[in-house]
Amino acid sequence: MPESPSAEEPPTGGAAGDPASGPAPAQRSGKFLLVLGCCAAFAYLLDQLTKFWVVSTMVEGQVTPVLPPLLSWHFIRNPGAACSIGADYTWVFSIVMAVVAGAILFYARKVRSIWWSVALGFLLGGALGNLTDRLFREPPFGMGHVVDFIAFPNFAIFNIADSAIVGAVILWCILTLLGIGVDGRRIPARGTGAGDGQGDGNGRGA
Numbered sequence: 001m002p003e004s005p006s007a008e009e010p011p012t013g014g015a016a017g018d019p020a021s022g023p024a025p026a027q028r029s030g031k032f033l034l035v036l037g038c039c040a041a042f043a044y045l046l047d048q049l050t051k052f053w054v055v056s057t058m059v060e061g062q063v064t065p066v067l068p069p070l071l072s073w074h075f076i077r078n079p080g081a082a083c084s085i086g087a088d089y090t091w092v093f094s095i096v097m098a099v100v101a102g103a104i105l106f107y108a109r110k111v112r113s114i115w116w117s118v119a120l121g122f123l124l125g126g127a128l129g130n131l132t133d134r135l136f137r138e139p140p141f142g143m144g145h146v147v148d149f150i151a152f153p154n155f156a157i158f159n160i161a162d163s164a165i166v167g168a169v170i171l172w173c174i175l176t177l178l179g180i181g182v183d184g185r186r187i188p189a190r191g192t193g194a195g196d197g198q199g200d201g202n203g204r205g206a
Helices: 025-057 090-110 114-136 160-177
Strands: 063-067 071-078 146-151
Touching: 025 071, 025 090, 025 114, 025 146, 025 160, 090 114, 114 146, 114 160, 146 160
Parallel strands: none
Antiparallel strands: 063 071, 071 146
């Protein structure tokens, strides 16, 4: 008679989510998507609420001192980018913001790093905040002017969405400099890969 399999023989596979086989892909990506989504929602809602407050309580061009002379609210409508750059090409910025938002949504499931989730979440929220202005504020659809109101001396006037985008880009640069990939793994510096120290085929190390 054929012998029955030994009870000590290790299993050849595990069900999805079993510790032996690791968590399922949806489980692995879930918390990162949640962090990304929460950061995006927070940046977007804060941006839109503050813009609604400015439009409802101030008239265009009004300056309200907050922490003089350091900080004031200065309500303007910006057709371009920072410092009103590209004011005649508002539709270009609309397309750029839409592409950025779409790219983040497309690659979101590949994120396996909390800090990358934070960076991409704030970038997404900021992009959608300014895109909403460009799509739905005057003048026509896709050519709307962005509401800016945060003013520092000798500096561009900006909004919460701009702050979220700049913060996200700074965090992006820090993570890149630290060699932390979107998948959460630390990218080895050039010359320190797995093949270092091995022979190069002539008996010498790399």
